[in-house]
Amino acid sequence: MSDREEGLVGSFPFIPKQERAQQKRKALLTSGRILFLTKGYEQTTAKEIASHAGVATGTFYRYFADKRQLLMALLEDHLELLTPPEPVWFNYNPESLLASLLETHYKQLNELGLYRVLPEILPKDSELLEALTEAKKKIHGKILTRLEQVREKGLTWKDLDLNTVAWTIMMLMDNINEIEEQSGCPINFNEIAKIICRLIYPPVILEQLRNGEKKI
Template sequence: MPDHEEKLVGEFPFVPKQERAQQKRNALIESGYALFNTKGYEQTTAKEIAAHAGVATGTFYRYFSDKRQLLMSLLEDKLEKFLPPEPSWMTNDPETVLASLLEAHYHRRNELGLQRVLPELMTKDSELAEVLGVARRKIHDRMLSGLKQASESGLTWPDIDLDTVTWAIMVLVENGLERQNQSGKKVDCQELARVICRMVFPPEVLEHLQKSELENKE
């Protein structure tokens, strides 16, 4: 998403080339990352980020126009990693494959952090909301295309609206970490994959696919 990233990040006041200056800039980014994760975006100030990094507030503004620009530089190249993975419906064991994809997705999300920052910003930053919206629609369209292929092969429930199912899957996956934070229990990716696959496939189809997978392994 290069065009959108340029719009989100904007032009930096100064891009360091010397190693010492790069270290100061990196320290500010790491400081912002830590404070955004612990305090949230609104409660974090540029002055606090600078102090946490051990530099003067003026140094912060040498490298970043404001705290938003620092945050967007953190998010650069990472936005799509916050969004649901694209399932593979045409496999012999879609439930197991999906569970594996979900495990990897939530692991990436936990590594990236910033869980509390994005929801906080979505209602206040229209540019970020637009970029995430475009990314979500792309994933929706790819997921829907895969479901249509499965439907044309006679694998899905014949009477479901695939567009609605696609959005429902995205909501279930996106809310997984929020439920985890509220309950304190790790997302059960196998159970979530089971629920999603029951939405898509009739029981006899899933059973047939799983039997085919076992036969292929023997």
């Protein structure tokens, strides 16, 4: 766990070691996640989480200081899912590889579901906002470094600013779920990957990569 994550979660009132107590804590986490997604973060209370988990309200406070700490505990191991994945550019078929990466990432993101709580909590939680902002900056830095390496091999557009390209890629990947939510159409990961790759590679380069005419 990173220092930032410790700062987000804080010190738990009690960390159970016996299996029965661990199951109660796990039930509270599961119930908190379900209620946050169905009712919303603000509309969910510690008492409701405890009731849903089949334990007393006092048991909730035995394990968690408040509902925010429970939410942070849910998020601490999944912060990477709340930021876009890092693409892999050094591949003979970058479009196909990126499409697969995006599909896997957003399947995991939707299974967790907690990204839907973020618009409600981020405006009021500066620590979480800062943690996500820093995580995204790190991903941007990694994407930019990889793009510079690709350019060194003469594979990218020569007239585009790579820093801007990296942020554009981040924005596209960061808002993929909104495509489905606003259009009502399933996400076409192959088309999104194609658009992203066209920002980086001229079409002739992509074709040469697929045909093995260009070496990575």
